[in-house]
Amino acid sequence: MNQIRPHTGHCPGRSIGFYLVIGLLWLAALAVSPSRGAAADYGYIDLTNPFLRKIPIAIPQFRTLNPGAEVDRLAAEGSRLMSDTLNFTGYFMIVDPAAYLIDPSKMGVTQADVDFKAWKEIGSDLLITGLTALDEDVVEMELRLFDTVKQQLLLGKRYAARASDYRRLVRRFCAEVLLHLTGSAGPFESKIAFVSTGSGQKEIYTCDFDGYDPQPFTRHQSISLRPSWSSDGQWISYTAYRKDRAELYIRHRTDKRGAVVSQAGLNLNGGWVPGRFELGATLSVSGDQEIYLLTGAGDIVKRLTQQPDIDVSPTFSPDGKRMAFVSKRAGSPQIYVMDLGSGQSERLTFEGNYNTQPSWSPKGDRIAYTGMVKNRIDIYVIDLRTRAIAQLTRDSGDNESATWSPDGSLIAFSSTREGTSRIYVMTAFGTDQRRLLTLPGAQSMPSWSPGGIQ
Amino acid sequence: MRNKWWMVLALLVVVPGLLLSTGCAKQAVKADAEVSQATGQDQAALEAERARKAAEAARLAAEEEARRRAEEARQREIAAFQNENVHFEFDRSDLTPEAVAILKKKAAWLNANPQVAVMVEGHCDERGTNEYNLALGERRAQSAKNFLVNMGISASRLSSISYGEERPLDPGQDEAAWAKNRRAQFVIQ
CATH class of the missing domain: 3.30.1330.60 (OmpA-like domain)
Structure with missing residues (x-):
């Protein structure tokens, strides 16, 4: 049993100097595995539909180790952010602080000091405690996850970071919590690219997975559309108009590097092939719209479709062996799946006469798409094995452009449910639909990055 | 110092002005005399010239009008071409x-x-x-x-x-x- 002891004896700054010397922006350290027996336990969450029964979790305001207005602020912000971040996943029900039987400002934070019964009594199966210390501009947090029913420490970590980076520190612990409970670290290290008209023209922007810190990515001042991320998360490709042509741009996320695909006709961006530096694109250089496989440098590897009608919107299976796309070959736009080895295609959707924008789930078992029925545009998901279709949005404006979080648990999409098009997030089962962010202008075409790029 | 400059400036401007005005008066009188002498002989020629100039102006105006109308018609055609989808x-x-x-x-x-x-x-x-x-x-x-x-x-x-x-x-x-x-x-x- 290797647990964190009460942190009262010495200043936490002792270890901080060491970490700054090794140059880390922030440091996950003194990671305390509670015990061999309490290793990852997925029994808490039913992974077949984890959002049916949310796990009640209490996250009382973090305690502080040393006095001061700034450390008080960090403790309050940190615990609030942890509630928001875990709530974002859709797995949890955050217990209302008004129900607490214990004053958070006086409670103990370690296994020895936590009054488990008081938390179990208000229905909280899980509890997170935090202890915050501030030394100059370095914040240190000890964070613990408890099972109040088993009265057991599930996870204990101590982190240090620059105070301005406390957000990453909180997210790192949230990822540990999710990894422990679900086996997947969640979407916390991912970003979302999208289109916004805030400047008057459609430009590409990026923000954190939870809508935090939106930043402009393009400044073409024309029309920029449909961003997508390379499978290593380092490149963003998109379509933009220059002069009299829609071109495909492949740009590095941070450096001024990249390529432009500018064949005659349309050059439309598509999805990237997981695990490879390749992407699908729609080019009409042959005279009609066909899907091509391109290298990340913009060179044509091969032409994938050979039909005289519209073929567009490629998205690839996680193993890179199959591609879903939209084709009008049967008279109306429908989703097809192509085996890239044999080149054989199979029609996937038969309901309705307008199914577009396929997005292959990171787990590989399902494809989300946009269907139009009686002028209503909604997000649907089709199970590739059973072909069962689930409608995820309804009676709430037009809903388009589904994109999966890297862990497959969430879907971002655009909706006109509040009038202007904005970006929303829901669980993969359609529950917990809420707006991701509010910016000037209209937002559309979200694209969720792979994990691990924060 | 400043007063001196004003005096120089006044002399430079006013004195030549006086000289010029007397010169003009003399020339104007002479010109009147020439016109009255020429009146009888050139009256007809002047009238003809005036008529010719008026006709020329009318012709130019008509041409300009036609050009303007043609351009308007063309602009209408272009607009019709571009506006009809x-x-x-x-x-x-x-x-x-x-x-x-x-x-x-x-x-x-x-x-x-x-x-x-x-x-x-x-x-x-x-x-x-x-x-x-x-x-x-x-x-x-x-x-x-x-x-x-x-x-x-x-x-x-x-x-x-x-x-x-x-x-x-x-x-x-x-x-x-x-x-x-x-x-x-x-x-x-």
């Missing part, structure tokens, strides 16, 4: 009979104006989804362009671009607006 059915890029009639008129005008080059823009209504609409818009532009080429317009005078649903003419959200937005539009380059 070809419309499409939902999710279709084939030409309706109305579209064919409009395109025949456009072909005739392009034949009569061989120096004109045209960009054919394909557009969609806001229903449906963006990427598919970019492809559909391109097919609409190509349909219209191919028809004009088949009518004998050189392909080198025609280019095409798709804007999908990005440039609606009518922001409305009803069938009337959608029908207006499903179009090929013709822009003289």
